[in-house]
Amino acid sequence: MATTSITIRMDEKLKKQAEILFEDMGLNMTTAITMFTKAVVRQNKIPFEITADPFYSEANIRVLEQRIANIEAGISIPKEHDLIEV
Secondary structure, X not given: OOOOOOOOOOOHHHHHHHHHHHHHOOOOHHHHXXXXXXXXXXXXXXXXXXXXXXXXXXXXXXXXXXXXXXXXXXXXOOOHXXXXXX
């Protein structure tokens, strides 16, 4: 099987943390990324759930934008419970 190289960029601290974790599992970065990629191809999807942080929902963004507008206009700040709970 022919191999090829890829180059990726990631936060240095994240890379170090991953390398330590993979080493504890008996893996190196190449093997771990290859395993991930094989799982993606085999399952035809990302092999774990990816969700958005509800804090950044459209409803919360509107509340935050209104709060900023109120502060800039000198109007009192709404109560904490206006934000959607996470």
